[in-house]
Amino acid sequence: MTTMQDVADIAGVSKASVSLVLNGRDAGHVKPQTAELIRQTAAKLGYRPNQLARSLRTSRTHMLGFISEEVATTPYAGGIILGAQDAASAYGYVLLTVSTDGMANEEQELAALMRYGVDGFLYSKMSNRITDVPHSLTDYPLVLVDATDRSKRFPSVEPDEFRIGYDATKRLIDAGCKRIAYVGCSEPLIAQSRRLHGYQAALSDAGMPIDDALHVDVLNNGPALRAVSKLFDEQQPDGFFCFNDARAWYVYECAARRGLTVGRDISVVGVDNHRVFAETLDPQLTTVELPHYEMGYWGACRLISIIEGHDVDTSVWPETPAPLPPLDAPIPATIHCKLIDKKSVRE
Known part of the structure; x- marks a missing residue:
């Protein structure tokens, strides 16, 4: 050794x-x-450092706790855990991960991690939301991932939702689309409102009118398909920005029923780069990739810097599709997501 x-x-x-x-x-x-x-x-x-000797010397275990609500069981969001794990390993830490299904279960899992003596916590929610940090965590080094503390006391990182909407819409504008629809989400999510504002800002910057008739918010299944179908028939858009890849499927289905070809007659951009949709729809879907890996990596680095009382060496950071923000970025730190061009936007 x-x-x-x-x-x-x-x-x-x-x-x-x-x-x-x-x-x-x-x-x-x-x-x-x-x-x-x-x-x-x-x-x-x-x-490789001797972790036992190091722990005795520093009174630290060099273990990080990652506690999440459903993140660990969500296939395409598993990148958050992978990013956090890679960062922890790079700086000599071990990541302990638990997933919760409610407040009572959450407190049990937090207590278990505390018994292991973790040095700090990553706390994550699904679908980028404002949340209240459990009181039992407030005395620990803490960073939120894909969530923001309501009081903004703790560092956090999230996708730049506004730029997602802006970049997706601008891609459709650059492709020559004149009537661009937004197929949004009917749930009151941070991502929904900010992506909508990005969509509207891109239209405004291009000198194009903002037409509320081209905006429809849907949930799923039959009602969603009927709402998008009505949008097709009444407004005849030539471009669609969809809240996520799942909602882009309704656009593909409606286009097929009308004999329209995606990528030629209409253009579509989604969000997620969800493998099931982005890689199986024909033509393949142009989409904005959410920075799950990057959020996990940055969150762990920020947490380690808090624990150790100084910034980690960022010169060893890996190259990632979405650039990592500086560790001292304002709360919340935002990550500019990458738009992945495929075949669903006409040349």
Whole structure:
């Protein structure tokens, strides 16, 4: 097993310098060039810290608790957990994950994680919402993922919902669409209102009128299909921005019933990059990919920086489809999502 002394010998520096750098306490003590040499040498030698000794020395367990409401059981949102896990591993932490189904269950799971002695918590909700942080968490280092604390006391990260609506609508405008509809969600979600505002802003910036008749909010199944069908017949849109990929399916179905070809006669953009819809609809759906991995990664990095009392080394951050915001971004930190062009928007 590679030791700090091994790293010091190869790098030609003192063991004390290696300790400062590898424990994140080199600022002001070790020259940046020397610190970088130590990190490169440690990486090349495959150095791994002794977590037991480290825990005894720092009074930390180097464990993070991730508690979520349904996130762990949602296929395409599992990227949040993967991102948090990758970040935790990169900085010498272990991630413990639990999923809850209500307040009573949540308190039980929180108590279990606390018994393990986790150093801090990631707290996540489904579908980006404003939430009240459980009182039992308020004394711990805490970061919210895909959710915002109502009091804005704690750091949080979420998709830039406004830019989702703006970028999707602008893609349709750039494709030459003149009557662009918004097929929204009838539930009172943060994403719904902000994506709608982004849609309206893109139209306004392009000098196009905002026509309420081109906006319909639906839930699912038969009523949703009938509402979109009525939109087709009464308003005859040539472009559709859909709240998510699932709602884009209703547009595809209505187009097929009328002998219209998606990508030629009408253009469609969804949100999620949900594999079931985005990869199986024909033609494949142009969509905005939600930054689940990025939110999890940023959230864990922010949490570790709070626990350790200094920013983590962001120079080792991975390249991600959506750029990660700085750790000191205002609450909530927002991530500009990537639009993935496929075949559902005409050239």
